[in-house]
Amino acid sequence: MLRQLLVGAALVAATTLPASAQQKVKIGFVTTFTGPQAVVGNDMRDAFELALDHLGRKMGGLDVEMIYEDDTLKPDIGKQKTDKLIESDKVNFLTGYMMSHVLLASFKSAVDSKTFIISANAGPSQIAGDLCSPWFFSTSWQGDQVPQAIGEFMNQKGVKTAYLIAPNYAAGKDVVAGLKANFKGTIVGEDYTKWPDQLDFSAELSKARAAKPDAIFAFYPGAAGIQFLTQYSQSGLRGQVPLYTSFIVDSLSLPRLKDLSLGVPGAQHWVADLPNDANKTFVADFKKKYGREPSFYAAQAYDSAKLIDSAVKATGGDLTKKDAMRDAMRKANYASVRGPYKYGNNHFPIQNFYLQEAVKDGDAFTLKTVGTALTDHQDRYAAKCNMKW
Numbered sequence: 001m002l003r004q005l006l007v008g009a010a011l012v013a014a015t016t017l018p019a020s021a022q023q024k025v026k027i028g029f030v031t032t033f034t035g036p037q038a039v040v041g042n043d044m045r046d047a048f049e050l051a052l053d054h055l056g057r058k059m060g061g062l063d064v065e066m067i068y069e070d071d072t073l074k075p076d077i078g079k080q081k082t083d084k085l086i087e088s089d090k091v092n093f094l095t096g097y098m099m100s101h102v103l104l105a106s107f108k109s110a111v112d113s114k115t116f117i118i119s120a121n122a123g124p125s126q127i128a129g130d131l132c133s134p135w136f137f138s139t140s141w142q143g144d145q146v147p148q149a150i151g152e153f154m155n156q157k158g159v160k161t162a163y164l165i166a167p168n169y170a171a172g173k174d175v176v177a178g179l180k181a182n183f184k185g186t187i188v189g190e191d192y193t194k195w196p197d198q199l200d201f202s203a204e205l206s207k208a209r210a211a212k213p214d215a216i217f218a219f220y221p222g223a224a225g226i227q228f229l230t231q232y233s234q235s236g237l238r239g240q241v242p243l244y245t246s247f248i249v250d251s252l253s254l255p256r257l258k259d260l261s262l263g264v265p266g267a268q269h270w271v272a273d274l275p276n277d278a279n280k281t282f283v284a285d286f287k288k289k290y291g292r293e294p295s296f297y298a299a300q301a302y303d304s305a306k307l308i309d310s311a312v313k314a315t316g317g318d319l320t321k322k323d324a325m326r327d328a329m330r331k332a333n334y335a336s337v338r339g340p341y342k343y344g345n346n347h348f349p350i351q352n353f354y355l356q357e358a359v360k361d362g363d364a365f366t367l368k369t370v371g372t373a374l375t376d377h378q379d380r381y382a383a384k385c386n387m388k389w
Contacts, residue, residue, distance in 0.1 A: 023062055023317065023319055024062050024063040024064065024065050025059045025060070025062045025063070025064045025065070025092055025093070025308070025312055025319065026065045026067065026089060026090065026091040026092050026093075027064060027065070027066055027067070027091055027092065027093045027094075027095060027308065028067050028069065028081075028082070028085030028086075028089060028091040028093070028094045028095070028096075029044075029045065029048060029066060029067065029068045029069065029094075029095055029096040030069045030071050030078055030081050030082055030085070030094065030095075030096040030097055030102070030106065031044050031045065031068075031070075031071060031096035031097065031098045031120075031121075032070065032071055032072065032073045032098050032099070032102075033045075033068070033070040034070055034072055034073075035072065035073055035196075036196070036222055036223035036224070037073055037098065037099075037196070037221070037222045037223065039222065039223075039252050040098055040121075040221065040222050040252065040295070040297050041070070041096075041098060043252060043294070043295050043297050043298045043301075044096060044098065044120055044121070044297050044298060044300075044301035045068060045301070046286070046289075046290055046298065047282075047286065047294060047297075047298035047299065047301040047302040047305075048066075048095075048120075048301045048302065048304065048305050049066075050282070050285060050286055050289060050302060051301075051302045051305030051306055051309075052064060052066070052305060053285075053289075054281075054285070055305070055306075055309055059308060059309040059312040059313070060309065060312030060313040060314075060315065060316065060317040061316075061317045062312060062317045062319075067085060067089050067091065069081035069082075069084070069085065071098075071099075071102050073099060073102070073196055074102070075101045075102050075104070075105035075106075076105065078097075078102035078103075078105055078106050079102075079105040079106045079109060081106075082094060082106035082109050082110065083109050086109055086110065086113045086115050087113075091115065092115070092116070092319050093115070093116045093117075093118060093308050094106075094110055094115055094116065094117040094118070095117070095118040095119070095120055095301075095304045095305075095308070096119075096120055096121075096301070096304075097117075097119045097120065097121060097122045098120075098121045098122060098297070099121075099122055099169075099171065100122040100123070100124040100143060100169070100170035100171040100174065101169050101170045101171075102122070103119055103122040103124060103127070104124055104126065104127070104170060107127060107131070107133075107136070110135055110136070111133045111135045111136070114135060114322065115135065116135055116136075116137070116308075116311075116322075116325070116326075116329075117135060117136050117137075118136075118137045118138070118139060118304045118307060118308065119136070119137070119138045119139070119140060119304075120139055120140060120297075120300045120301040120303075120304040121140050121297055121300055121301075122140075122143070122171065123138055123140055123141050123142040123143045123145075123174075123348065123379075124142075124143060124170055124171070124174065125142065125143060125144065125174050125177070125381050127346075128142040128346050128348050128379050128381035128382065128384075128385065129346070129381035129382075129383075129384030129385055130384050130385075132345075132346040132347065132384075132385035132386070132387050133347075133387070134326060134347075134387060134389075136347055137307065137329050137343070137347045138347060138348045138349060139300050139301075139303040139304040139307055139336075139349070140269075140300040140349075141269055141348065141349065141351070141353075141379070142174075142348050142379030142380075142381060143170075143171050143174035143175055143178065144174050144175070144177055144178025144181060144379060144380060144381075145178060145269075145353060145374070145377060145379055146175070146178070146246045146247065146267050146268060146269075146353065147175045147176070147178035147179035147182075147217075147219065147246045147267075148178045148179070148181055148182045148353075148374065148377070148380075149182075149267035149353040149354075149355070149373035149374050149377075150179060150217065150244050150245070150246055150265070150266070150267050150373075151178070151179045151180070151181065151182030151183035152182050152373050152374065153244070153265060153267065153355055153373055154183055154185070154215060154217070154244055155182070155183065155184050155185070157215075157242075158214075159183075159185050159214045159215045159242075159244075160185045160186065160214050161185055161186045161187075161188045161211075161212075161213045161214045161215075162179075162183060162185055162186075162187055162188065162213050162214065162215045162216065162217050162244075163187075163188055163189045163190065163207075163208040163211050163213040163215075163216050163217070164176050164179065164187060164189070164190035164191070164216075164217050164218075165190070165191045165193070165201070165204050165205075165208065165216065165217070165218045165219075165228075166190075166191075166192060166193070166218065166219040166220070167192065167193055167194075167195035167196070167198075167219070167220060167224065168192035168193060168194060168195055169195045171219075171221075172192060172195065172219060173192070175219040175246050175247075176190065176192075176219070179217055179246075181380060183217075185214070188211045188212075188213050189207060189208065189211045189213070191204040191207065191208075195224075196224065198224075199223075199224060199227045200227075200231075201227070201228050201231050201232075202231060202235070205231060205232060205235045205237060206235075208237070208241070209235070209237060209240075209241070213241060214241075214242070215241060215242045215243070215244055216232070216237070216241050216242070216243050216244070217243075217244045217245070217246075218232075218243065218244075218245050218246075218248065219245065219246045219247055219248070220247070220248055221247045221248075222252075222253075225245070225247065225248035225249075225253055226248075226253050226256050226257060228248065229243075229245075229248055229249070229253075229257060229260050229261070229264065230257075230260060233260050243264050244264075244265060245264055245265075245266055246266065246267070247266075248264070248266070249261045249264055249266050249358055249367070250266075250268075250295045250296060250297075250367070251272065251292070251293040251294060251295040251296075251366070251367065252295045252297070254293075254358060254365040254366070254367070255292075255365070257358075257365075258365055259360075261358035261365060262357075262358055262359075262360065263357075264357075264358070265355060265356070265357055265370075266355075266356050266357070266367075267353050267354065267355050267356060267373050268296045268353065268354060268356060269296070269338050269349070269351050269352065269353050269354070270296045270299040270300070270337060270338045270354075271296075271354050271356050271367055271368065271369045272293060272294065272366065272367060273367075273368055273369055274337070274338065274339060274354075274369065276335075276337070276339045277335070278335035278336065278337050279299075279337040279338070279339075282294065282299070282302055282337045283337075286298065293366060299337045299338065302337060303334075303336050303337060303338070306334040306335070306336070307329055307332070307334060309334065310328050310329065310331075310332075310333050310334040311325035311326070311328045311329045312325065313328070314327070314328030314333075315328075329343075329347075330343050330347070330389060331343075332349070338351060338352075339352075344378050344379070344382045344385075345382055345385055345387055345388070345389065346379070346381065346382045346385035346387060347387075348378075348379050348382065350376055350377065350378045351376070351377065352372055352374065352375050352376065352377070353372070353373045353374040353377055354369045354370075354371065354372055354373065355369070355370045355371040355372070355373050356368065356369055356370060357370050
């Protein structure tokens, strides 16, 4: 009888313990860890792990369990991994998602299961507009915004005609649409190349040369961007037709591009030299831990961890209070490495975008901020989102 009383008392105690003593935060992280784009996925994971270090490996007092999944850059695989994280692993949050076509394939599974999905990179126009959801947040940008900043810069430089080259998938089309939204000149031609297999751009560069534009605009992330910029230089166009880019020159590509990166302007919402304290700590500790400069992909993934932490803290570690967690994330009440920002009605950041350029410091190459292209900029699809809060 004594044994039965002790067991019963233990069961009662277990059921009355606070949520923080009974739970842990389970986070599924889906991105690309194999193939040419793996360097980006690894950078994102490394930054998220650094954020967990800074948080003491806890969120809101709860231990954190990370489950990393490789989407192999394929939408169907990404969806399978997302479904597995939701149905089998029963994660509280999903994050990562490098590519738009992978995020779009996985999005409905998260929304239907009422699982928060925080994109640390991809920002499809569909999710910013008609498909906006209370279960989705971005810690990056909507895909049009960076090229919109470049379009403004091209206007400032007096570019009257441009030839556009981009990969034929969701993000490629969004990027081109973004450039067209702000560029006031004439588009004399555009090409959409096969993604992700095509790495020979000689035909497109020849067509661009024949069109005799004032400038060429190109978007290619990861290894494809390195190939494009290399071939642009080898073709003899460098020095003849100025090149403006989105997502080609970054800290991941700089060590391979080296001198090829000089004189090629870009834009981002985050640059390593932004002077806020959170960014200084992030950059210094990332370099110390991993021996390299963080990329904007890393900065976004780091912020995604901090955003999730702000949600869990707001509920005192009670992961059942999803409405309260959402309300907390909407406030963006954490020290972002980009500096303070706020969320629009579609849960995409309203933020600054900076012009950046590569500079050589001894034998090393780095990016520096050269100006602000857009201030407190909201994506142009927010008006299509009917979400109210």
